[in-house]
Amino acid sequence: MKAVGVIVEYNPFHNGHKFHLDETKKKTNADCIIAVMSGNFLQRGEPALVSKWTRTKMALEAGVDIVIELPYAFATQKAENFANGAISLISALRCEEVCFGSESGTIEDFESTVSFMRNNQEAYDYFTQQYIKKGYSYPKAASLAYSTLSNVDTYVDLSKPNNILGYHYVKAIHDQKSSLKAKTIMRTSAGYHDEAFSHESIASATSIRKTLFSSEKSMDEIQNYLPISTSKWLLSYYQKNQLFHRWEEYFSLLKYKLLISTSSELANIYEAEEGIENRLLTYISESVSFQNFMEKIKTKRYTWTRLQRLCVHILTNTTKEQLKPINEKPVATYIRLLGMSQNGQSYLNQVKKEVELPIISKGTHFSDELFTLDWKAAQTYLAIFPEPLRSSLLRQEYATPPIRYNEKEQKYV
Template identity: 80%
Template sequence: MKAVGVIVEYNPFHNGHRYHLDETKKKTNADCTIAVMSGNFLQRGEPALVSKWVRTKMALEAGVDIVIELPYAFATQKAQNFANGAISLLDAILCEEVCFGSENGTINDFESTVDFMKDNQQSYDHTTRKYLKEGYSYPKAASLAYSSLSNHNTYVDLSKPNNILGYHYVKAIHDQKSSIKAETIMRTSAGYHDETISHESIASATSIRKTLFSTEKKIEDIIDYLPPSTAKWLTSYYEENQLYHRWEEYFTLLKYKLLTTPPSELAKIYEAEEGIENRLLAFITEAASFQDFMEKIKTKRYTWTRLQRLCVHILTNTTKEQLKPINENPVATYIRLLGMSQKGQAYLNHVKKDVKLPILSKGSGISDELFTLDLKAAQTYLAIFPEPHRTKLLRQEYSIPPIRYHEEQRIYL
């Protein structure tokens, strides 16, 4: 059986994701589709809108065959580490191909760009440092350095968010000496960061979330941009929990952490560099909301995304020391299986003797730094719930088995 991998957040699963999934199957002719999906917190430093279990159900009902979790240590990091963790998981579970969405849409351009960067790494690093000294953020400095060295007619435009991720996926395949073949599909209609809806049926996850929160959580206002299963599970999650997860729900916890943690301890948190913790402490007392706080601390040098990721690491108390060995060897050490279809189960039965990492079917019985961070992330994600609901959900994190979906009968087993 041939498997293709997709690297996703599904926050939430929308029509653009369905297009990517359908086109991936057509392009690769794979027997099984495996999604590596971020868990409780995401690459831009945000809590997932709904739980990973609900997003797994959205994925399975849309046609994904296996969903595995991208550990917190990779899911909440810059593109390079995010990509390395995801590719290592797809390689371990024996995917033959990976297919990602991009603004470019031509895989040969990504391969050429990886080769170009290898040949020009020294000049690129030197130019990036020059722009950093001028006060630019790292992403902007890197983009400017790349633009000064490359010809965008020949290479991928690395100022585009999905192109950046795609470049790092291809680079990770090369660096890990993986046999995975990369493919790409051009994104259609909506950009990754688009905050407004302009197409009749496809919108970015960012604009969908923004619309949802600006219309008092009315599913009717975003239903045209979602598969029916997503609308169903979003409605069900809100009815059961009376909230969707966003930063504002965690702001009180963040304020408490900042006001009760000594600056010397905050400086040990991952992504706290150059005394940035002092800027957070200077504004936290007067901030009335998370949005207000971010607007106060945002600067030309520190991107919104980087600041959000720092705030996530403060909430989870994730230190530089904890992530140092993981960043030095940025590959996964286990496969956390979240869900599978009948076809997905058949694939696992077919390859289980050759899978390169242990497959975890429950969140217990393992001693691993990656998994320790995942459990802390789960505890933090669920901390906003009242008791006894919080404890009930946390027990599920340790004990719930992978979701099993019968795709032909459309039922859960």
């Protein structure tokens, strides 16, 4: 069986994701699609809208064969480490190819860009630092440095969010000396950060979430942009838990954590650099909501995304020391299996003897430094629920076996 990997968040799964899946199958002739999916918290420093188990069901019913979790240590990191973790997992599961969406749509451009950057790394680093000194955030400084060095008509435009991730996927394949082949599919109709609907059936996850939180009739307004299965599971999750996860639900926890912390304690938290922790402490007392807090601490130098990631690490108490191993060797040490179709199970049975990383189906008896961060993330993600619901959901988190889906009969087994 030929397996192909995709790297996803599905927050939530929408028609654009379905298009990507279908095109991936056509473009690669895949027998098995493996999705590496972020868990409780996401790359932009946000809590996932619904649980990873609910998003796993959305994926399986849409045609994914195996869903594994991208550990917290990678899922809440900058693009480079995010990509390294995901690519290492796809390689470990013996996938032949990885297929990602991009604004470019041409894989040769990514290969050329990776080669160009390798040959100009010293100059790129120099210009990046020069732009940072001028007060730009690192992502903006990096984009400007790249534009200074290259002809953006010849290479990939690294100011685009999906191109940035795609570049790091291809770079990770080279850095890890993986046998993976990369392919890309051009994003259509809706941009990654688009906040408004501009197409009759394709919308960004950002615009879907914004609508979901802004209108009493939001479920009706987003129906055209979601597969039926996604709508079903979103409604089910809300009816059961009476909420969708967003930062405002966690603001009281963040405020409490900041109010009892000293500047020196916060300086040990991952992504707390250049004294930014002092800015957080200055404004937290007078802030009345997470949105209000972010508007106060946001500067030209610190992107909204980076500040959100820092806030996540403060909530989970993730320190620089804890993530030091990832920065030194950015590859996964285990595979957390969340769900699989019968086809996916057949593939796992075929390759499991070749897979060198431990495959974790339950977390109750597994010990690993990085896995401990996943446990802390789960505790944090579920802390907003009242008892006994919180304790019940926490038991499910690591005592529940992987979800098994019979795709032929369209039911869970």
